[in-house]
Amino acid sequence: MNRARAFDPSTALGQVVDLFASKGYSETSMEDIVQATGVSRYGLYGTFGNKRELFEQALEQYAEGMGKRSFLRLLEPGASLDHIRSIFEERVADMCSPDQNKGCLFIHTAMELAPQDEELRGVLQRLMKRMSKAFSIGLDSAKGRGEVGKDVDVDAAGEMLTSTMFGLVVLGRTGFPKKTLDAIVDSMLNGLKA
């Protein structure tokens, strides 16, 4: 009996992810979202709730996408230090691509919302832990291959990689060239080598 929805929630959410990732929460207006997605206010509020709830769903989809695109490879057997390096190289390439202003939904959430929003802070902790854990598993695998020093604490090192990746995004946003970001990745990974 009812009229069909004129948009696909998942692809719309994908466009919302891009907006939030590049401009953050408060600098992205619902009007921006209406324009970018082509979805009416009615549709947005009806299917996603308010802006805060929409953001939370965007954050989850962002993390899932990043997980599948980047971190899944670390969980497979035989993961090497080069797999880890490739994740960083792709992130650096992303940050230095001239077409868009890429960002990071994790950092925006941490800086804009986490201190005041306990629930979102919990979500973010869970997502970041998952990211560090993936790094740790990859490091442990690389350690088994003799690529990572035996004295390296892979749990701590996984968290360190997460931390440095965020720093890379911050530096990329302030316009540092690819060369600089590449050198940082090298420096970080050199410290882990066997």
Added chain:
Amino acid sequence: MNRARAFDPSTALGQVVDLFASKGYSETSMEDIVQATGVSRYGLYGTFGNKRELFEQALEQYAEGMGKRSFLRLLEPGASLDHIRSIFEERVADMCSPDQNKGCLFIHTAMELAPQDEELRGVLQRLMKRMSKAFSIGLDSAKGRGEVGKDVDVDAAGEMLTSTMFGLVVLGRTGFPKKTLDAIVDSMLNGLKA
């Protein structure tokens, strides 16, 4: 002939720094600033210009304060790896103190303003380069003391420390405990050891 100003611009600017550092640019309203400083709108606009210009001056004062408080020690002869470690430990302690929501003006600037504001992006690049340079000088000194591996590129490593410090702030903001941040610092510094 003129009436005397009823506030000290430098201390007012210091309070503005704290506000911007904890909440960022757009989440800090001029009303917040009026309340926190006790300075009238008239006084703020008259002495600092508009919000954007006030922010720029706050950023410069923030960097200068951080330089004097933390990084100056690295430029003195005999700087050691422990001096570098102490800077990170103090930053971690700051992020984990329960009384306030400490933040980082550099990260806020990078995420909120740098992509759209070319001038501010240039300012931020200069300030971050100064920070990395201080780390590099400290590392070189520590290298001379035999505390840092001979194969370590201190220029790249200095930028890596800057990057990781930003990551620490991001993790601190999302509520990770001191233990986690300490482990990251250890992991990072272990990779530099001789």
Added chain:
DNA sequence: TCAGAAACAGAATAGCTATTCTGATTAAGT
């Protein structure tokens, strides 16, 4: 003491924001 220039507190303005509301439109089931 007094003139005057600058600083003050706070009202006024203009514009943007998230959210809700409204009347028109759509498409399915009967």
Added chain:
DNA sequence: ACTTAATCAGAATAGCTATTCTGTTTCTGA
């Protein structure tokens, strides 16, 4: 074809924002 309930585009609302304006107060120099 008609009913019906949900969707749509966009207007309306309420509240916040940065900035400017206004009338008053204050202090300094003559």
